[in-house]
Amino acid sequence: MLFLQEQYEYLAAGFSDRCFYEVQQFENQELVVKLLDSVQGKKCIVIGSLTAPLEQSLTLLLLLHALIQGKASSVTLYAPYLGYQRQDLYNVGLSHGFVWADALLLSTGVCRVVTIEAHNYDQLLQATVPVLVQTSEQLFIHDMARYVSLGFTFVYPDAGAIKRSTWIYDFFPHVSYGFFLKKRNFQELTMHDFQGKIGKKVMVYDDILDSGQTLIQTCMALKLMGVEEIVIFVTHAFFHGVAWNDLWALGVKVLFCTNSTPPAHQINHERIHVKSITPLIKNIVDLTL
Structure with missing residues (x-):
């Protein structure tokens, strides 16, 4: 089952068999993702990315989590541009983008990540969630x-x-x-x-x-x-x-x-x-x- 985040709708033309979800909000602006099809026992791929704006990243994390909660047999994130790889150094007292992103992805239960031309391969080798890198x-x-x-x-x-x-x-x-x-x-x-x-x-x-x-x-x-x-x-x-x-x-x-x-x-x-x-x-x- 294939899901696309809104910003990647332009890629939908290449795929006929895709699934949909809705993003809803409570009055206090908290987000909820609702799946429109059962994913139980299904293999799922999500095309999305942990990139700005923040709401976009949060929606992606909620979607991945919803798929796992819906008992999908596997969930793969296809992130054309993975994001949060630009910070090369670890400094005390400074957040580190990819370590943070990896922890968030792990918390959703996603099985693996696929991306194109990673910016920092060394970081990916230390990731908790397996990452497959395609070249261009x-x-x-x-x-x-x-x-x-x-x-x-x-x-x-x-x-x-x-x-x-x-x-x-x-x-x-x-x-x-x-x-x-x-x-x-x-x-x-x-x-x-x-x-x-x-x-x-x-x-x-x-x-x-x-x-x-x-x-x-x-x-x-x-x-x-x-x-x-x-x-x-x-x-x-x-x-x-x-x-x-x-x-x-x-x-x-x-x-x-x-x-x-x-x-x-x-x-x-x-x-x-x-x-x-x-x-x-x-x-x-x-x-x-």
Whole structure:
């Protein structure tokens, strides 16, 4: 049985056999999730995400819990963008997003989580709820191969991006690449000490475009190095604010992303090509239901 959170309704077109639920509220604004079909003994998948706003995350947790309480035989959360992975360090007196999220998911009884291109694999290895990570290889590899044939090499904004994209090296082992050392000081971001060897035409890969600052700083540094053509591949694109529009003036010809986030699904720009994650979801649905 397949359930979709409201923000992911645009993915419903790829699936004919889906189920529904209602979100209700008491007068004091407390939420209640009501299942409209019996799930007893059934395998269930929920497409949703622990992302802002807070009510969206709370609704997801209540839905997962309702499915378990309804005696579903198994419940899988398919979170295209999992959320709460951006905080890398554990500091005393500071909350830690993914530890918190993992504890909440565990409390619902969900059996496993599936996500695309995790931001921090090391965190996921410590998760209490099992997490399966899909790569965006199936969505990007054809276009990447076309640019490789045109002489493009790979660039990563930082060493973390390399760790998240070993599938690129596995598929293109003979294509040279390079990466920057990234330094963040409060709100100031700088790229320095480039490592590796690249040509005049490059593909930049990263997992997240939030406001676009990391990619802007990367492209500015590449322009100073004499790079003439830039193509960007990014898995999760939020397009917050307007700063990301500066990319076009920095030599970026085209940007590829997936529709793993509602803003990416809604974007309409001649230089932005959005790839559907439906094939990745279908892989999990076929294996689970």
